[in-house]
Amino acid sequence: MNAAVLATAATEADLGAARMQMALSLGWHIILACLGVGMPAITLLAEWRGHRTGDVHYRLLARRWARAMGVLFAVGAVSGTILSFEMGLLWPGLMGTYGQVIGLPFSLEGIAFFIEAIFLGIYLYAWDRMPPIPHMLSGVPIVLAGVASAFFVVTANAWMQQPxxxxxxDGKIVAVDPWAAMFNPATPSQTVHMILAAFMVAGFAMASVYAVAMLRGRRDRYHRLGFLVPFTVAAIVTPVQIxxxxWAAHFVASNQPVKLAAMEGVFETGRGVPLHLGGIAVDGEMRYALEIPNGLSxxxxxxxxxxxxxxxxxxxxDRPPVNVVHWAFQVMVGMGFALLALAAWMLLGWWRRREIPGTAWFLRAASLSGVAAVLALEAGWVVTEVGRQPWIVYGVQRTADAVNPAPGLVWGFVLVSAIYVLLTVASVYVLRRLARDRPVPLAPQESDVADYKVI
Structure with missing residues (x-):
């Protein structure tokens, strides 16, 4: 094998390692980011209900969730820092060429992050040091900053879809308008889609923990409310998200037709194209798929x-990998409609008896809802990112032209993988320790509540 072939193979290996490292970092961090967007709002809702109704269980839930928020925020800050370094280290071709175009949303996201961090510190520290209403109001900037942070980051990704x-x-970037870049045509649908996904992931993930506890026989008011509050938020968001x-799919159809073709496994241009459910792309055609006539058109x-x-x-x-994109899209849609069905099941049970459906099958399904929401989230990002390939900036710059040309990127992937294993183990350990702790009573007359084992 000659030197040129060896150099090409090494370059392809490093490109693959860089893409896998970025996928791992994004896939890991996006879960923490979603919890960081959704959990503060759900926690404030529980605290507000506690003040409004006088029910101590709401306030105990809010206090427990706030502690978990602090842990997840700290871990998310670590993974977010890793991502920020990776943008420059792995993709200097992108940042060196277009950094002046997309630098604005990253700067604004940094400001939002610091606002969130400052008020989260106040919110956690001030539980017993501020009057109830001011304390609750101190959590509002956390919610706003979390949503703003998600918005700014996603605008940068939307720009990569529609630069x-x-x-x-003459090969040089001129007439730069950062505001036009941030508010590109893909920004509205993509940012709304992501923010709603964050509330779905947070709501269903939090509710699933209490669904497991209820399956184990913990049916007291504390656990019922621990399930109802986040599940209700997620259930309301789900049909809106669909x-x-x-809306987002229509945008893709109009602006990224090749991505749409990969999502549905369409190889030949035509009219009255069927919708494919399932199936595998083999030799330039979709096989074994259930076709709905004219459905895709x-x-x-x-x-x-x-x-x-x-x-x-x-x-x-110039084509993305069809089977990866197609099946990621199938998983995203399938999980979305499964969660919609679960929300409808809950609504029906509440409408009939004003209570959570008592069947074990409902609680089993609810206990899996957090996993289903995360799967839908990850699958959606696979569609968004892999469906854009081979472009890192759609139609302008190829991914292979943006990657760091230095050899040995595979070792960076190995190192970052080890870091994320350690972060995962540490996060699970700390959260499990929090789950075993008993709640802190809010007042002497509430000491009977401290006997609850809190999830």
Missing amino acids: TGFDTV GVGD LLAHWDPHAEIVGLNEKPVA
Whole structure:
């Protein structure tokens, strides 16, 4: 094997390692980020209900969730710092060329992060040191800063899907407009989709913990409320999210037709294209899929005879990996509708008896809802990121041209993987220790509540 072939193989190996490292970091951090966006709002809701109704269980739940928030925020800060270094170390071609275009949202996200950190410290420290209402109000900036942080970061990713805010003259970036870049055409649908996903992940993940406890026989008011508050938030958001997902899919159909073709496994351009459920792409065609006649044309363009661009319109080198994108999209949609069905089940039971459905099957399903929401989240990001390939900036810069040309990136992937294993073990250990602790009574007359084992 000659030197040129060896150099090419090494470059491809390093590119693969850089992509895997970024996927691991993003996939790990995005869960913490979602909890950081959704948990503060759910915690404040419980605290507000406690003040409004006088029910101590709400306030005990809020206090316990706030402690978990502090742990998750600290761990998320570590993984977020790793990501910020990776952007420069792994993708200097992107940041060196376009950093002046997309630097604004990252700067604003940093400001939002510090605001969140400051008020989280106040909120945690001031439980017994501030009057109830001012203490509750101190949590509002945490919610706003968390949502703002998610918004700013996702605008940068949206720009990578629909790059705007600059011109290229003789290979140089000129006429930079950072605000136009941040508020690019993909920003509205993608940011709303992500923020709603954060509330779904946080709500279902928190509720699933209490569903497991209820399966084990802990049916007291504390655990029922621990399930109801976050589950209700997630259940309300779910149908809205499905509608926003349809909005996002229409945007993809109009602006990234190759991604849509990969999502549905469409190889030949045509009209009245069927919707594929399941299936595998083999030798340039979808096999073993259940086809709904005209379904894709109807859903993508509200016209059963609309034209859908096929993958064969592009060279093989310009197509994303079809099976990865197609099945990620199937998982995302499937989990979304499964969670919608679970929310409807809960609504039906509440409408009939004003209580959580008492069947073990409902609680089993609810105990898996957090995992299902995370799967939908991760699958959605696979569709977004892998479906854009081979472009890191859609239609402008290839991923291979943005990666660090230095050899040995695979060792960075190994090191970062070890770090995330340690972070995972440490996070689970600390959260389990918190789960075993008994709640701190809020007042002497509430000491009977301290006998509860708190999840």
